[in-house]
Amino acid sequence: MNAIAGLVALAFSTLVWAGSVRLWHIALFALGLGVVNAVEVPTRMSFVSEMVGAELLPNAWALSAAYFNIARTVGPALAGVLITWLDTGAVILVNAVSYLGTVVALAMMRPAELHRGAPRTTSGRVGDGVRYMMGRRDLLLPMSLVAAVCLAGFN
Incomplete structure (x- = not known):
């Protein structure tokens, strides 16, 4: 999902750099990112338990929530500062490239070391x-x- 979000940002930065972005493009890319987040966020939250195990789960959820909220606050503020130095398209491209960190980290995970419990009924x-x-x-x-x-x- 992070790769898809990165591709959405990459496509948007291309339109911004080309100077051909229109309001409907913004709405379409916002919809695309919203759909990605609708799948990615619950998946990430449920995957946290497999990464850390039951005893560390409350701390991991708190850390994940803190990271998420800090990113939502600091990211736009940092983007605003960067836009004054760089072109808007370049800042959106930096955002697109930033998704690579998550994609690489997920690819480097070792599935054998995950904490998988018995399936539970919900x-x-x-x-x-x-x-x-x-x-x-x-x-x-x-x-x-x-x-x-x-x-x-x-x-």
Whole structure:
């Protein structure tokens, strides 16, 4: 998925450099990246447990979330600074090339060293979580705020 995201960014940088980018291109590339992220993010989060094992899982999830949020904050700020020095197309190209780091790291993983547990059933887990939250009135407001930010203001 990271390779696809890199290719999307590469194609977008090509259009920007050519000076032929239009509004519908931006919408199309945003849709493409959104589809990639819709598959990649849940896959990455579920893969974390195979990389570290059960005992380190809470720390790994926290580190992954911190990395993700820092990247979403620092990345655009850094891009803004780089755009003042470089062309916009060049900055988008740097973004495209940055995906190579993840692709290479995933290719270098040794599958024999992954922590694979027995398959678990997940039926009822989401429902159990929702029922628990609905029973805790102190969680309703924070969870509602998180839902509103994620649905309306995340990007």
